[in-house]
Amino acid sequence: MAEAPAPHAGPNRIRIAVRASGVTAGETYLRSGRLRDIVPTEFPFVTGVDAAGVVDEIGDGVTGVSLGDEVFGVSATFGGTNADHAVLEAWAPKPAEWSWAEAGGASGNVETSTRVLDRLGTRPGQTVLIHGAAGGVGTVAIQLAVARGATVIGTASAHNHDFLRSLGATPTTYGPGLVDRVRELAPAGVDGVFDCAGGALPDLITIAGDAARVVTIADFEAAAHGVHMSHGAPAGEVDQGGEGGEGGEGGEGGATIGAADPPALHGLAIAAELAGQGRLRIPVAATFPLEAAAEAHTLVETRHARGKIVLLN
Ligand SMILES: NC(=O)c1ccc[n+]([C@@H]2O[C@H](COP(=O)([O-])OP(=O)(O)OC[C@H]3O[C@@H](n4cnc5c(N)ncnc54)[C@H](OP(=O)(O)O)[C@@H]3O)[C@@H](O)[C@H]2O)c1
Known part of the structure; x- marks a missing residue:
């Protein structure tokens, strides 16, 4: 202090x-x-x-x-x-x-979740996997994706599965066997993967069927896997083109991340409205x-x- x-x-x-x-x-x-x-x-x-x-x-x-x-x-x-x-x-x-x-x-988790769900193009009828779903971002992302009319699968430790269900997601554990577990829950495949945890990109790409359908906020190795890492930015560093793969700045351990996505500040008003309807806690x-x-x-x-x-x- x-x-x-x-x-x-x-x-x-x-x-x-x-x-x-x-x-x-x-x-x-x-x-x-x-x-x-x-x-x-x-x-x-x-x-x-x-x-x-x-x-x-x-x-x-x-x-x-x-x-x-x-x-x-x-x-x-x-x-x-x-x-x-x-x-x-x-x-x-x-x-x-x-x-x-x-x-x-x-607000931070609302902005982040909105930014990533916008980028994934999450819409009614789609199925989305949220990896690391029991944390600050994941719990909000589940509810915003459900509010968009998507079916949500979320990964968490077993003791958090009832909690994920209470937010509207179908839970499964992370770790070895994830690809098979998600295939069982979504035999027709998933339309988008929102990675809030990091460390599992090869499996997440397999699940999505295409690196372009995976967005991470937590994996500094994203560029090496051809995955977009979405992050906010200090003023003036926003990539208005929204395509953030090139021109990376130095990250941890020499890894690179791309330019920032425009902040999804419109998510705040949407969140307030959903809260008023009892659909977002x-x-x-x-x-x-x-x-x-x-x-x-x-x-x-x-x-x-x-x-x-x-x-x-
Ligand atoms: N780029 C951006 O714009 C942005 C914005 C916000 C946050 N972030 C990053 O996103 C990540 C998540 O943020 P957060 O605030 O949600 O974090 P958090 O609240 O600390 O997340 C905790 C959750 O992560 C889960 N978890 C831990 N290890 C995991 C693993 N190996 N695989 C899957 N899940 C795992 C835990 O699940 P269990 O307890 O169920 O095991 C726990 O519920 C952080 O790395 C943060 O820095 C990035």
Whole structure:
């Protein structure tokens, strides 16, 4: 914990008094320096991409929101929400159906899931495999894919299978034999694979039948397998063409990742609407007070949290 100057809302942005903010694997990668070649950081750097809170500053050009409104959204700077105040680039009204913890942990996983499902072209009648489905991203991705009318198969440890069913997915375990297990569940094949876990691309490509039908957010070896790695970007580094295979930047261990996909910020309003209809909840694995952020990072690093880890102010 440290003191830092309060941020202020610039044009087209708002500032919130943060009530809750998310902690993800991404925060631990930033903290450790693992992403130093991909996400440039200047110190002091405040982690945190998603948050919910009460609007307390409104930048020039912003309409449709008032001081005192309760919102959830994503930060403007690829960080900054694990704090007392945060500047948001995109937001939506906090659904009454969500607690502050749910709202604070929602937006990053909603944006990521929407970005990947858009890229996969997930639509009614399709079957989608979500690999690593019990985590923060996977639990949201399941529900958004179901809301699109898709049939969802999700991988998780056996003790999480009832949990996946409760979200609308047919569960199976990951690890050896995955290809056969998925074939049994989807004899006609799957239309898209959303990899939230990494480490299984050869099997996932076999399941999809084509590397182009696999999108990963977690496997830095994606380019070597001809698979698209979807990731967000610091401002100005978005590949507007959306095809991110070439011109990779240095990643971990010399691996490369392509340019970023445009952020799927339209997902926030869709999520708020689904929440209002009772069709999207944000499973919260654990909450910690902001002062205990280090404990939250330790839990994220186990890679077995069920849903999202959230800091409460
Ligand atoms: N590129 C992007 O835009 C972007 C955005 C967000 C996140 N990410 C990355 O995506 C990954 C997932 O993020 P998250 O927040 O969902 O993580 P998370 O909440 O920490 O994910 C935990 C889940 O991963 C599952 N898991 C652990 N090892 C696995 C394995 N070998 N195979 C399959 N599943 C496994 C666990 O399942 P069980 O407990 O059931 O075993 C657990 O439910 C992270 O690597 C993160 O850095 C990337």
